[in-house]
Amino acid sequence: MELHPPATDTDATRPPGKRARNRLAVEAEILRVAREHLASDGAAALSLRAVARDLGMVSSGIYRYVESRDELLTRLIVDSYWSLATAVRAAHDAIPADDLDARWDAIGRALRAWALARPHDFALIYGSPVPDYEAPAERTEEPGTAVIVLLVALLDDVRRAARLADPDRLGIVAPRAEAVVGTLLDAPMFASTRLDAVTLTQGLAAWTLLLGAVTSEVFAQLGPLPDGNALFECLLAASRRCVIAPVGD
Amino acid sequence: MELHPPATDTDATRPPGKRARNRLAVEAEILRVAREHLASDGAAALSLRAVARDLGMVSSGIYRYVESRDELLTRLIVDSYWSLATAVRAAHDAIPADDLDARWDAIGRALRAWALARPHDFALIYGSPVPDYEAPAERTEEPGTAVIVLLVALLDDVRRAARLADPDRLGIVAPRAEAVVGTLLDAPMFASTRLDAVTLTQGLAAWTLLLGAVTSEVFAQLGPLPDGNALFECLLAASRRCVIAPVGD
DNA sequence: TGTACATCAGTGAACGCGCGTTCACTGATGTAC
DNA sequence: TGTACATCAGTGAACGCGCGTTCACTGATGTAC
Numbered sequence: 001m002e003l004h005p006p007a008t009d010t011d012a013t014r015p016p017g018k019r020a021r022n023r024l025a026v027e028a029e030i031l032r033v034a035r036e037h038l039a040s041d042g043a044a045a046l047s048l049r050a051v052a053r054d055l056g057m058v059s060s061g062i063y064r065y066v067e068s069r070d071e072l073l074t075r076l077i078v079d080s081y082w083s084l085a086t087a088v089r090a091a092h093d094a095i096p097a098d099d100l101d102a103r104w105d106a107i108g109r110a111l112r113a114w115a116l117a118r119p120h121d122f123a124l125i126y127g128s129p130v131p132d133y134e135a136p137a138e139r140t141e142e143p144g145t146a147v148i149v150l151l152v153a154l155l156d157d158v159r160r161a162a163r164l165a166d167p168d169r170l171g172i173v174a175p176r177a178e179a180v181v182g183t184l185l186d187a188p189m190f191a192s193t194r195l196d197a198v199t200l201t202q203g204l205a206a207w208t209l210l211l212g213a214v215t216s217e218v219f220a221q222l223g224p225l226p227d228g229n230a231l232f233e234c235l236l237a238a239s240r241r242c243v244i245a246p247v248g249d
Numbered sequence: 250m251e252l253h254p255p256a257t258d259t260d261a262t263r264p265p266g267k268r269a270r271n272r273l274a275v276e277a278e279i280l281r282v283a284r285e286h287l288a289s290d291g292a293a294a295l296s297l298r299a300v301a302r303d304l305g306m307v308s309s310g311i312y313r314y315v316e317s318r319d320e321l322l323t324r325l326i327v328d329s330y331w332s333l334a335t336a337v338r339a340a341h342d343a344i345p346a347d348d349l350d351a352r353w354d355a356i357g358r359a360l361r362a363w364a365l366a367r368p369h370d371f372a373l374i375y376g377s378p379v380p381d382y383e384a385p386a387e388r389t390e391e392p393g394t395a396v397i398v399l400l401v402a403l404l405d406d407v408r409r410a411a412r413l414a415d416p417d418r419l420g421i422v423a424p425r426a427e428a429v430v431g432t433l434l435d436a437p438m439f440a441s442t443r444l445d446a447v448t449l450t451q452g453l454a455a456w457t458l459l460l461g462a463v464t465s466e467v468f469a470q471l472g473p474l475p476d477g478n479a480l481f482e483c484l485l486a487a488s489r490r491c492v493i494a495p496v497g498d
Numbered sequence: 499t500g501t502a503c504a505t506c507a508g509t510g511a512a513c514g515c516g517c518g519t520t521c522a523c524t525g526a527t528g529t530a531c
Numbered sequence: 532t533g534t535a536c537a538t539c540a541g542t543g544a545a546c547g548c549g550c551g552t553t554c555a556c557t558g559a560t561g562t563a564c
Contacts, residue, residue: 019527019539026540042380044293049517060519061541069518126470128376131291144472169418171486180483182475204471204480205487209454212461212468221375221460222453223393226431231453234429237420238454242487268506268560275507298550309552310508438559 001101027065029055031079034072043130046073077135080121080164081143087114088147092154100158100244107150108210108236115214122218126211148207149189155203156193158244165245167198170205177201199243206242209235276314278304280328283321288369292379294323294401321384326384329370330392336363341403349407349493356399357459357485364463371467375460397456398438404452405442407493414494416447419454426450448492455491458484 019121033054037046038054052062063090066072092111095102115122124130125144147178158164167177174197195203216222225231282303285323286295291428295317315321340359344351364371373379407413414428423446430446433439444452462484466470474480 010287017528022540040380042293042377044291045380047517048519056541058542059517060521060543063519064540094453123377126468128291128372128468131289131294149471169490170483171490172483176479176483177323179479180474184475187294199478205458205484208461208465208471208484209458211465212457215464215470216457216460219375221464223397225429226433227428228498230425230428231450234421234425234450235454235457241418241420247477273505296550297552306507307509308550309510309554312552313507345560 007109007207023065026055030062030065030072031075034076035121038076038124039118042120043073043076043124043133045178046076056165072131073133074135074139076121077124078139078143079110080125080218081116081140081146083118083121083141084111084114084125085146085150089150092150097157098161100154100161100163102242103154103157104238104240104244107147107154108239111147111210112217112232115218119218122214127219142232145189150204151207152189152195155199156195159193159195159199163245164199165202165241167202170202170242172198172201172205174198180204202243206239209239209242213239259296271491272314279311279314279321280324283286283315283325284370287325287373288367291369292322292325292373295325297321306328322379322382323384323388324457325370327388327392329367329374330395332367332370333360333363333374334392334395334399338399341399346406347410349403349410349412350496352403353489353493354485356396356403357462357488360396360459361463361466361481364467368467371463375464375470394438399454400456401438401442401444404448404492405444408442408444408448412494413448414451414490414492416451419451419491421447421450421454423447429453451492455488458488458491462488 021123030051033051035037036054037050046069048062048066049059051072052059055062076144088107088110092103092105097103103248115126167173177197177200180201185195185197190200213232217232218230279300282300283295285303286299294319297311297315298308300321301308304311315324337356337359340355341352344355346352364375416422426446426449428448434444434446434449439449462481466477466481
């Protein structure tokens with residue numbers, strides 16, 4: 001399955017000349033340098049002038065490649081989503097399909113590893129919103145849901161294998177779950193699944209716990225803690241148990 | 250119990266004159282206006298000049314009241330922590346002490362209500378770190394742990410009432426819990442309790458889920474969802490079940 | 499109650515900085531004949 | 532293969548803006564005698 005959408009080449013008939021190759025290289029350089037600035041100064045302080053300066057370019061030159069500061073932010077966001085989705089999928093796909101527990105754990109660990117390696121990229125997509133900036137939904141929707149799509153597929157496999165955890169333990173009951181989920185199950189993403197409201201709500205709880213575990217570690221929400229690895233493994237197991245029943249049951 | 254520390258008045262001998270009263274009023278105004286700016290433009294864009302302008306003061310005048318931009322940020326953070334702690338404690342203290350479930354729920358709901366009412370203040374204390382700024386630990390430690398102190402007391406009451414949830418359900422086992430907790434239990438906060446590593450780890454899992462539920466809603470991490478209230482109630486119940494066993498058990 | 503002095507609030511000008519974005523331009527690269 | 536023209540990358544100057552912080556200052560408020 002393709003993760004990245006196919007590159008839209010306006011004239012794919014001819015091999016690219018010097019100019020076209022150079023353009024791609026400079027575009028990549030811009031994103032690379034911009035990510036460095038993101039890491040050192042945060043999204044709010046991202047500056048086109050500073051990126052141009054680092055590239056040895058005069059400040060106005062960057063407008064050949066980037067429409068505006070906001071557009072550069074959007075590219076960074078989209079890029080981060082794809083990077084995360086690619087890392088998570090790679091880890092997930094390395095696990096045998098019938099080992100449901102290991103698939104969940106692989107997703108969780110890959111998410112955490114990516115976030116810890118690139119905390120500012122994580123903050124960009126899952127942290128506080130950037131002031132005076134709103135990501136255009138049509139560009140972020142697909143990359144932004146790539147990980148969710150993977151989780152939904154796993155959840156449906158758990159259902160098929162009759163390994164779903166007991167929702168009652170979480171206090172999830174049908175009427176409330178239906179309120180939670182609403183018309184969400186009509187989305188095309190769920191078309192090939194047979195998930196119901198209760199199961200999807202379990203999945204949301206598990207995903208919230210997993211994302212909360214990573215968020216709290218990256219943003220140091222819990223204050224200083226002795227052993228981040230051990231805590232994450234506990235929370236990972238707890239999140240897994242929200243959706244997958246232990247083999248003994 | 251006092252939540253706010255006693256005001257340190259340098260000369261409490263005399264009643265305050267015009268000057269002293271005015272100073273307190275201006276200081277409060279500064280915080281009020283700064284919070285407005287925080288809400289509209291975010292912490293990174295908080296500007297002393299803009300605050301002074303809104304107060305009808307010339308830009309340098311504000312240095313009579315605030316040492317620097319960073320110090321204003323610190324004050325906002327400390328203030329937000331106390332505000333949150335006060336709101337949570339008030340909700341908690343309205344519940345009879347022996348209704349453990351209701352106490353947990355009251356804390357969770359108060360946290361969420363506060364965060365939704367003041368999302369930017371929430372972002373300031375639990376969101377992505379502000380670039381080029383580090384809060385001084387000696388000023389944030391006490392207010393930053395006030396909610397945790399409350400949760401620890403509740404957790405110890407749950408233990409005393411023999412209502413602790415089964416840690417096995419979360420996959421929490423003693424050796425791993427000890428690695429998670431490390432020397433944390435030696436902190437003065439736990440001196441009057443009899444909590445062990447496993448129970449504290451359960452508490453951490455529950456708190457992570459609760460905080461994750463609020464964070465994911467305030468930062469829209471899960472994308473657009475039909476019914477935030479219903480989802481939160483589910484997650485609140487799930488977090489409660491991490492530490493408190495249902496009455497039937 | 500009145501005077502002399504110390505303290506403090508707020509002013510206005512200035513320093514040096516960085517920002518996003520526009521515009522007319524020079525030279526190099528690519529394309530059509 | 533060579534020439535004429537179109538396209539594009541990058542330059543340099545400029546616009547108007549806002550920022551944090553310092554400094555010498557005026558005038559009002561408070562205090563000691």
